[in-house]
Structures are given as structure tokens and as C-alpha cells.
Amino acid sequence: MYDINVKRVAKVLKKCREYLYWVQNSVFEGEISEVNYKKLKKELDRIINTEEDSVIVYTFRSTRYSKRETMGIKKGGDDNMI
């Protein structure tokens, strides 16, 4: 998920969509290989301004020890990963 200056957010959204599913305002999910994950981080690093923007990535090696719950409507996401 990210908190990006409006000048750059469309680029970040577009880039994340290449690898993951959009699930909610500034939140993406999905399974991603180590190689693609490194690629995505490198590409995001070129887009964001590290003095202004913030990206947080939670990676789960296994979904057995975590749970995902939603309240309200389901906004996006082709198939939620947990």
C-alpha cells in the first residue's frame, strides 16, 4: 500500500497493476515471485520521491498464519490472495 503525492500516484498505480491486483484505495495484493518483486521495487524506486512518498509492503511467506477480513463492500481484486 502507498501514500504518494498526487503528481506521481497515477504512475505508481499503473506500475503496481502490472504485477498485482488493485483491492482498495492505494492497496494492492497478489502472489509475486522474488524476481518480479525485486523488479517492482526497483521500478517503484524510480517513480517515487523518497522524501515525500511512502510505500509499505507486507509479504506473507505463508497465508496459514494470517487472516484477511473485509467490512463493507469489496472494491477490487480479482481473487484475494488469503
Added chain:
Amino acid sequence: MYDINVKRVAKVLKKCREYLYWVQNSVFEGEISEVNYKKLKKELDRIINTEEDSVIVYTFRSTRYSKRETMGIKKGGDDNMI
């Protein structure tokens, strides 16, 4: 994390702050007991409009199988939980 209509977002922000740490735009983190977690969900349920708003909760029973990485600036969070 949440994606809430602007009419209700301040109330949701205030409610989440009672239990968790704000870390980024519409994202909270923290350790929470089962009892408090149920309380928070009940209170959020009274605030949000389930036809318009969306809340996603990821719970980790153990942080051993997950990782948290940040890019760019660290926005909030007293002490990140992972």
C-alpha cells in the same frame, strides 16, 4: 486499512486511533487483543456505510511468517509491529 467516504473518514480515523497506530494514509497497525478487536469491529460497523465503504483487516497470529518493508519516508506509527 480502509477506503471510506469523506463524510465518515474522520470518525473512522478517530475510532481506529483508540486501538491502533496510524502508519500511513488510511492504514493502521498494532497489537490488539481478541476482545478489543471485536469491540473495534463492532464500533466501525456502526460508523461505516457497508454499501459505500470498505475496510480490510489483515491479522497476523505470528509475525514470524511475514515481513514488512517500507520505501520512501516513514509517515506515522509509534513502533511498527513487525
